[in-house]
Amino acid sequence: MAVALVTSLWMSLALADTATPAAEDPVLEARVAAIAAELRCLVCQNQSLADSHADLAIDLKNQVRQMLRDGRDEAEIKDWMTARYGDFVLYKPPVRRTTWLLWAGPFVLLAAGGVWLARAVRRRRVLLATQDAGRGDAALDAVDAARVAALLGETAGAATPPSDVR
Amino acid sequence: MTPSRAVRRPPRGAVAWKFLVPLALFAVLVAFLGIGLTRDPKNLPSPLIDKPAPAFSLATLAAPERVMTPADMRGKVWLLNVWASWCAACRIEHPLMVELAKSGVVPIVGFNFKDDPQAARRWLGELGDPYVVSVTDRDGRVGIEYGVYGAPETFLVDRDGVIRFKQVGPITPEVLRDRILPLVRQLQG
Structure with a gap:
């Protein structure tokens, strides 16, 4: 009777032990953590499995650990997860027709912005060049020319000593 | 004013249109975010x-020595309803399940998810048992196979054992009337 009791107690302890994360294998734990960091917790959607302590997240981490022990690689584990929970479980969505815009969108926007910027700069450069050209050539009419001469003369007169004028 | 300058300056209408571009982009952004809020x-x-x-x-919950598999439901259109006694939303959904079971339109299999069987039996005794049978998934392993991430969840399975519809969260009378029952009739027909 006592033996049976001790045995059952020992059994339950042994069972409890399998449920806790196996800390004795740091390499395995590091791989579990790395994979869990790229999987989304379905219950608390803005956390990764690695960050979450939700019940389901713990179950799924145990699942990842078990699959690694069984010799499955990261790609197989991710396939297994997406087969059950969809692409949403992946923090890095796969590139396919429905996610093309998601992946390419920022680069398309960047390219469009670059094209727009280049055109704006060129337009401005052309505008400044024509303005410079306008200032340089004989586009001044007679009235403007006279005003310019008068103003320049005034400044010259003010700047130079009177003795030199005579 | 020189002619070259006159050409460079855009007509008035074009200037106004240009200032509307950021506003239009903002409107598009608001529309997308607005749609996002409704989902x-x-x-x-x-x-x-x-x-x-x-x-x-x-x-099974009623008789743990008995075992149930989805193959037992072959040839029938049926619902698999994931529930647990710890699940508050299941309590909200439950009267509708009871009512649906009474109507006899479609058999409902209960999927008791990560629950204590005793608490589960008490729960059914208290609120009524709409299930033709309930199975117990104590460690949640099978739940993971079904992609369960929050009870209640309900799967509609056709005669060939293919999942045709899934509801996450409590089934509302609207979802039952507009989505599930028409699909059940179509699959049974």
Whole structure:
């Protein structure tokens, strides 16, 4: 009777032990953590499995650990997860027709912005060049020319000593 | 004014239009965010739709020595309703399940998810048992096979054992009337 009791107690302890994360294998734990960091917790959607302590997240981490022990690689584990929970479980969505815009969108926007910027700069450069050209050539009419001469003369007169004028 | 300058300056209408571009972009952004607000982020498309219901062999809640598998339901259109006594939303959904069971339109199999069987039996005794049978998934392993991430969840399975619809969260009278029952009739017909 006592033996049976001790045995059952020992059994339950042994069972409890399998449920806790196996800390004795740091390499395995590091791989579990790395994979869990790229999987989304379905219950608390803005956390990764690695960050979450939700019940389901713990179950799924145990699942990842078990699959690694069984010799499955990261790609197989991710396939297994997406087969059950969809692409949403992946923090890095796969590139396919429905996610093309998601992946390419920022680069398309960047390219469009670059094209727009280049055109704006060129337009401005052309505008400044024509303005410079306008200032340089004989586009001044007679009235403007006279005003310019008068103003320049005034400044010259003010700047130079009177003795030199005579 | 020189002619070259006159050409460079855009007509008035074009200037006004240019200032509207940021406003238009902002309007598009608001529209997208607005649509985003109306959608429930908890409602994820299940990859299991149109796939065979994952096989399992689980002890029934009423008689743990008896085992039930989805193959037992072959030839029938049926619902698999994931529930647990710890699940508050299941309590909200439950009267509708009881009512649906009474109507006899479609058999409902209960999927008791990560629950204590005793608490589960008490729960059914208290609120009524709408299930033709309930199976117990104590460690949640089979739940993971079904992509369960929050009870209640309900799967509609057709005669060939293929999942045709999934509801995450409590089934509302609207969902039952507009989505589930028409699909059940279509699959049974």
